[in-house]
Amino acid sequence: MTSSDQATPVRPDHRSPRSARRPPLLVGTLALGGALLFTSLVLISSGVPPLAAYKLIFLGAFSTPTRISDMVMLASPLLLCSCGLTLTFAAGLYNLGIEGQMILGAVAAMIPLRLLPGLPPPLLWALALAAGAAGGALWALLVAGLRVGLRVNEIFAGLGLNFLASGVSLYLVLGPWRRIGQASSSGTEPLPSAIWLPTLNNLRVAPAAPVIALVALALIWVAVTRTRWGLELRAVGLNPQAAGRMGIPAARRLAESLAACGALAGIAGAIQVIAVFHQLIPSISSGIGLLALLVVLLVRANPAWVLPIAAAFAVFTVGSVQMSVSLGADSSIAGVLQGALVLFALLARGFSARR
């Protein structure tokens, strides 16, 4: 063989299939450093002492048992949505419709809760979760149909369906499912407390929720790293043409990844109903789907990092809630930090890819 025929075998980074040859540690450090710097500038410019603010953001979530339980109840649906998005990300899709899928999951979960409140609660919860999964999956399959059948970009299809989903839930809250005697956009009649997902003592944490989320994470990890289906998903995401040539039904895999993501988002929506709000409210998704998009932009199709990042984002969000009380600053500073993290991670990746 001639010299031009030399291969340079590169050991791939198994933890991160998409960034095979980039040093993840460097990217992470750069992203964190850049994000902290940027957030500090924002804090200083609005007259908030950065150290006190960071203390709240990083540690505030652990200050009281109530805060910890709030954090867990935010992390659980966030984890579920991030798991789902890991699948669509692996398949090369940006599922911006996840908010709508979560809302539809919540709406679908309401159906058995309203129709059959007399069933034994465990059965009812299982039904609600299953209905939520089905609702989310169906809503996601609409995106898949538009994408595969009509070549509508999944970003636009998802965004459009998000508006539709919000409309549906608002209509139900104000119309057919309104409180008896009054129509209030604050929500439907609260569910009887007998069918709330049981919580620890008098805290708000329902242990079933994080358990479900962790089981989902384990399943997704196995699916992406160990199964043929997951490998096919990644192949389709990386190069649909070549995947098709190798006999992988690319369109079907795209639809399946969207449906699975929708189902997980739907379960998250159902948990919002039976464990957090105990009623259907118009903003039932609370922006968790969008936050999950940020999580997945950071971890990419790499399930191993989903738990730490999703947990950290939940910590930031819950911790910063106290900002307005103790520092007189708005709690949205958590969003600044989260957004800056993603932005700087993308920047750092871009730079390290170019070198």
Next chain:
Amino acid sequence: MEVSVHNLTKTFGTLRANDNISLRFAGGQIHGILGENGAGKSTLMKLLSGFLRPDGGEILFEAKPVALGDPGAALRAGVGMVHQEPLDVPGFSALENLLCAAPRWALPSRIEARNTLTVLAGRLGFSVAPDDPISALTVGQRQQLEIIRLLACGARALILDEPTTGISAAQARSLFVALRRLASEGNTVIFVSHKLDEVAELCHTVSVLRAGQVVGEGQMGVPQPQDRLLKMMFGGGDHTPAPRETPRRGGSPAVPSAWRLEGITAREGNLVLAGLDLDIPAGSVVGLAGLEGSGQQILLRLLCGQIRPSAGRLRMAGADMAGASPAIFRTCGVEYLPADRLVEGVVGPLTLAEHFALLQPGGMIIKRHAAEDAARAAIAGYDIRAVPDSPILSLSGGNQQRAMLAMIPENTRALVCEQPTRGLDVASARAIWGRLLARRDAGCTVVFATADLDEILDYSDYVLVFFAGRVSRLLPCAELRVPRLAELIGGVGFEAADGRAKANPQ
């Protein structure tokens, strides 16, 4: 306007696409430029029209050296280029295209633009109306619009790159009339082509490029003997076939056919293969020769189900493949090896072992060890320089190609290869062909397309020559030599070899 180049050189990496070219294109004449694919024609034209900047030498308009920074500068200096695929905005009307593509001084108002378009179209006998939407125009009409635009912007020298590809015969005739008229008014026309008869019919002078250089004495008067031009285009014709390890098959009519095409019509882009009847004998190597874009692509993609015929019947071993998807072709044992390995062939960031895992039949969970073993077997058997954990992306071209070949199951009945040795060095190419011929000897039919005439003659049992969407009959390779093949590729004496001209193509 006189356009000339002096010692013009342009390099891409190590490739000298234009090597010290000196030519002079006098005003009032039509100048033909001939050359095979990769001869440097397009590079020269792009240098003249400002799309590329030369690395050495100079360009002179009216004997004055010019530095062309961009196509706009070239057009202001009076040189415009008509591309093979006209560059226009599909959603606009003809008039809007004219307006948005012309500088303000050329067409100050909509009314003026409308007048200019109508007047120029009438004068040149073109059939473009101002309000026609681009999407409704044929390639020929879009080309006419492009010529009108360049003239409206003050072009006095027009460069046309393969203008008759994909347009109707009537449009080609009216184009020729218009070009003659433009030349007679003192404009310079540079006509790039690989069709000898068109150059002979239209041009006053002809120059031949090969491997980035001007061949022979430079610009020559027309007419020139065809065999001389062909020899200049394709080289000496002193090619001796490489020694073969295996006896050449073919010639025996008893061999069953792998594919049978009956009256097949198919199109891709603006090229059509019409009424094709063809039997491809099983267990042989069939080489598809022809200049790029003459229809080989269409046949290759037809044979593996990637495009479907609009008429006619395609049979494989007797079975009708009407409406079959590429997946069905694969289950029938047809595998396709694309030229763009990393685009269509393999998933670059995935490793060799992961590719073999994808090929495992069924099973939910990946059998990691089996996949790694398969990858190791392929590495040993196909001499791939890699480890099972190497992402395909990190391999060299030759190794990628061997890996792709190794992934093709042993029981494959037919292989469709698009430029199987593209970008490979000689040793790698030979190794690939060793594998392909071994497959052939095991009974697999191999159909391949390449621009390399030697590769066609070295490895084919049969040759099909493509010329502007027409297909020759199946020519036994033993009867062919480079000069004859070059003639056919250039369309000379094509009638005699045309599959349809003969009542009984055997």
